[in-house]
Amino acid sequence: MSKVCEITGxxxxxxxxxxxxxxxxxxxxxxxxxxxxxxxxxxxxxxxLKVSAAGLRLINKxxxxxxxxxxxxxxxxxxx
Numbered sequence: 075m076s077k078v079c080e081i082t083g084x085x086x087x088x089x090x091x092x093x094x095x096x097x098x099x100x101x102x103x104x105x106x107x108x109x110x111x112x113x114x115x116x117x118x119x120x121x122x123l124k125v126s127a128a129g130l131r132l133i134n135k136x137x138x139x140x141x142x143x144x145x146x147x148x149x150x151x152x153x154x
Contacts, residue, residue, distance in 0.1 A: 077104050077105060077107060078105075078124070078150075079105055079107060079124065079125055079126040079128070079129045079150070080123050080124050080125060080129070080145060080150055080151045081123065081125050081126070081129035081132055081133065081141055081142075081145050081150065082125075082126055082128055082129045082132060082145075082150070083145075083148065083150040084105040084126050084128065084129070085105065086102045086103060086104050086105065087102070087103040088100060088101075088102060088103075089101055089102075089103055105126045106126050106127045106128075107124055107125070107126055108124070108125060108126070108127070108130070109122065109123075109124050110122070110123055110124075110125055110130070111123075112133070112138050114138060114139070114142075114154075116139055121154050123154075129141075142154050
């Protein structure tokens with residue numbers, strides 16, 4: 075199961091754990107993903123998306139249909 079937002083395309087980032095002695099070891103920063111169901115009134119059906127918190131804000135701002143269309147155009151999702 076990939077940890078990628080289907081609306082914004084956000085995925086993990088790589089960074090360092092830094093100890094008190096300043097010793098660095100690699101770590102991953104995962105996005106804030108939620109599995110959420112949305113109702114698509116144009117097609118009269120429910121869809122389930124894995125979206126980040128920023129993706130939820132984008133859906134609230136643009137609307138579900140336009141957010142899905144832009145994500146499809148950018149290649150984050152193939153179909154919905």
